[in-house]
Amino acid sequence: MTSAAIQDTRTREARSLTIAMWGNLFMAAAGLLAGFLSNSGAIMVDGLFSMIGFLSALLARRISRKLDAGPDRLRPYGYAADEAIFVTFRSLSLLGLVLFAVTAAAKNIFDYMTGSVPEPLIFGPMIGYFSLIGATCFALWATHYRAWLKTGRKSDILQLEARAAAFDGLITAAAGMGLGLIYLLRDGPLGGLAPIGDSLIVLLLCLTVVGQYYGGFRAGLSELAGVTASPERIARARRAMRPALVADGGKLLDMSVMKLGRSFQVTVYYDPGRPITAEQIDTLNLRLQHGVQPTLPGGEVLLFITRYPRRWPGNMPALAGTPG
Structure with a gap:
């Protein structure tokens, strides 16, 4: 990746994350205020989600500035792990x-069932809130998604922020429809549920998003744990390196691919089948890397010259003690 492309990616990320930071701060303030004025826990939770979005965008701006920096004394493997x-x-x-939201909603429902009546909802402030926040979420999603496309779809930060904005919009829309339904049915057969309708909406919203957030947590944790990348990415890396390996004439014993943020670590275990100099090893390593990077942007190749694939054989201690 050229320095100009790296700089363009950083600029687009910084611009998008700055917009996300102030947009989420606005939505957090609006949500907390509207939740207080309307006695709505659902709106309050929506505002807290936006507050986390503000803090995340603030942190993400600092992280994105160093993601493409190379290894140094402090970080010998670079800064790619910061994204994960x-x-x-x-x-x-x-x-x-x-x-937290599920616990609070469950407590409200329990209190109502034991005779405690919650504060009634005030529907006046809700209409303006849901219209304004829905439009803001859509604008943030469009900004992040466009920036993600412009950076070659390689920024996990922008992809996550786009998804978060989209889900925030869906949550806001669902909360608005649920509270509107409560308003329409408050004097009907389901009027008995109206006092806890807000808490029921919070529970439904949390059940809707928990799978998405848990999936993001597992994906990030897998990268930090060094779990192997998807079979499709491994196959792409193998195809990309095949011409250089065939030209060298040796034998590919094994390979692994790990994703870490926007980078990929490709480890190649290779037996050249002949004496080989350090210069020839470096040349082959660079050819493999140049082959991989168009397929896996940000890919780095670590070439091991060895007779053994990935792990030493079980009798290696005895072999190590055998005179050459």
Whole structure:
């Protein structure tokens, strides 16, 4: 990736994340205010989701500035892991908020069933809130998604922010429809549920999003744990490296591909079948890397010259003690 392309990616990420930061701060303030004025826990939870979005965008801006920096004394493997750490802990924080919201909603329902009547909902502030926040969520999603496309679909941060904006919009729309239904049915056969309708909506919304956030948490945690990338990516890397390996004439013993943020670590275990110099090893390594990068942007190739694939054989200690 050229320095100009890296700089363009950084600029687009920074611009998109700045918009996300202030957009989420606005939605958080609006949600907390509207939730207070309307006595709605669902709107309050919506505002708390936006507050996490603001803090995440603030952190993401700092992380994105160093993601493409190479290895240094402090980080000998570079800074790619920061993106996976961000995705993991952002998803974890959202899961924590879901757990808090579910607990609070369940408590309200329990209190109502034991005779405690919650504060009635005030529907006046809700119409303007849902219209304004829905439009803001759509604008944020469009901004992040466009920036993600412009950066070659390689920024996990922008992809996560686009998904978060879309889900925030869906949550807002669902909460609005649910509260509107409560308003319409408050004097009908289901009027008995009206006092806890807000809590029931919170439960339904949390059940809707928990799978998405848990999936993001697992994906980030898998990258940090060094889990193998998808079979499709491994096959693409193998095809991309085949011409250079065939030209060299040796034997590919094994290979692995790991995704970490927007980078890929491709490890190649290779037996050249002949004496080979350090210069020839470096040349082959660079050819493999040049072959991989168009297929796996940000891919780095680590070439091992060895007779053994991935793991030492069980009798390796005895072999190590045998005179050459």
